[in-house]
Amino acid sequence: MLTIFSKVLVIFLMMAVGYLAQKKTILPEGADDIMNAYVMKLACPCLIISSMATSELRRSAILDTLQVAAGTVVFFIVTLLIAWLFLKAIHYTPKEEWGMMIVAIAFTNTGFMGFPVTKAIFGGYYLFLLVIQNIIFNLYMFILTPMLVHIGEPRRSFNKSYLRSLLQPTTIASFIGLVLFLLQTGLPSMVDEFLGMLGDSTIPVSMVIVGYQLAKRPLRDIITNGKLVAVSLFRMLAIPLLTFLAVNWLPFTAPAKVILLFAACFPTAVIPATIAADEGKDPGSLSSVIALTTAMSLAILPLAAFFLMHWYGI
Numbered sequence: 001m002l003t004i005f006s007k008v009l010v011i012f013l014m015m016a017v018g019y020l021a022q023k024k025t026i027l028p029e030g031a032d033d034i035m036n037a038y039v040m041k042l043a044c045p046c047l048i049i050s051s052m053a054t055s056e057l058r059r060s061a062i063l064d065t066l067q068v069a070a071g072t073v074v075f076f077i078v079t080l081l082i083a084w085l086f087l088k089a090i091h092y093t094p095k096e097e098w099g100m101m102i103v104a105i106a107f108t109n110t111g112f113m114g115f116p117v118t119k120a121i122f123g124g125y126y127l128f129l130l131v132i133q134n135i136i137f138n139l140y141m142f143i144l145t146p147m148l149v150h151i152g153e154p155r156r157s158f159n160k161s162y163l164r165s166l167l168q169p170t171t172i173a174s175f176i177g178l179v180l181f182l183l184q185t186g187l188p189s190m191v192d193e194f195l196g197m198l199g200d201s202t203i204p205v206s207m208v209i210v211g212y213q214l215a216k217r218p219l220r221d222i223i224t225n226g227k228l229v230a231v232s233l234f235r236m237l238a239i240p241l242l243t244f245l246a247v248n249w250l251p252f253t254a255p256a257k258v259i260l261l262f263a264a265c266f267p268t269a270v271i272p273a274t275i276a277a278d279e280g281k282d283p284g285s286l287s288s289v290i291a292l293t294t295a296m297s298l299a300i301l302p303l304a305a306f307f308l309m310h311w312y313g314i
Contacts, residue, residue: 011120012298014204018211032212036112039205044115045173047199048131050192051124052177057184060253061125067256068129071247072136075260078246079106079239080148086234092227097285099151100276104289105235107141108266110134111170113210113297116203118262121305122314128181129259135174141271149276210294217291228285232268232292236300240264254312265304267293 021027055061083105087098108114111134119127180187187195223229243264247257268290273283308314 009302011117011203011207012302014207015211015214015298018208018213019215020211021208022212022215027212032209032216035205035209035212039202039209040112041169043198043202043205044112045169046195047115047119047127047202048170048173049177049180050187050195050199051119051127052131052174053180053187053195054192055125055128055181057181060255061128064129064253064256065132067252068132068259069136071250071252071256071260072133072263075243075264076106076137076140080144082239082242086238087231090227090230092231099149100272100281100283100286101231101289102151103145103148103272103276104231104268104286104293105239107137107145107269107272108263109269109294110137110263110266112206112270113294114263114266116206117266117301118259120203122258122262122309126255126259126262128177129255130263131174131177133259133263135171135178138168138171141269142275145272145275146279149272149279149281214291214294217288219291219295222288222292225288228288228292232289232296235268235289236265236293236296240300240304254314258308258312258314261308262304265297265300267297 018027021031080102083102084098086105087101092098092101110130114130114134115127118130186192240261244261247260250257252260268286270290273286273290276283276286
């Protein structure tokens, strides 16, 4: 238990550094955009390729991969339906925001935040499985979000630019890593060392960014909006619990179950807010849920990691 919490504590201390850096203006305005570009376009792709290329192809790995892929597809289909039913049950208003709230509940930050946290706590093999989950997640997010945010409005033409958004560096790196994993050719030692060292910077820089961005959000104002708090609590408590009740009894391997369950514990993904704004929607409520769920994850992720490692004997 002490080992798990020490790992998690180190990660969230990095967030504290980012938080203080923003509050004390150690980092200038807009620094998070620059660091985010570094992480998503350079460091994180290196982390993905390095982790996947060095994973050993075993029969269990193939089974884990197939189970994670199948479980992820079902998760998103069911979660979208559950999110709609929840909003209907609490009579969420305004209805024009239903689509964004469905996105907030269904789509989790398993890429930008998930990769470094999973690598730090569970190791490279579990990161590999999360990458498989994230490939499917990206397909869902970039194709469905532009449609979902317009729920309740007249039908609009689909913006094909989001299909091109699938070709982001992390997605390309995921497919390269998957090919290297299947071929089992490995990497030259110098290349492996280079990718590994650059990829390892993903964890500290990502956590500094999260802390920096949290410091810019007016959480005190957000928590006074009861409907947004309800949506955030449902995302961070009910969805992981429902996922556990569904997955725990399946004949899946322990690593597949851990990744499916841990992925459900992450806060709302950040990218949909950008997509919503580009679609002409006001992403204010969605951004508030992102901030609130991210703050909640500071407590939920450590507890979830400890529970999963204890429950499944990792």
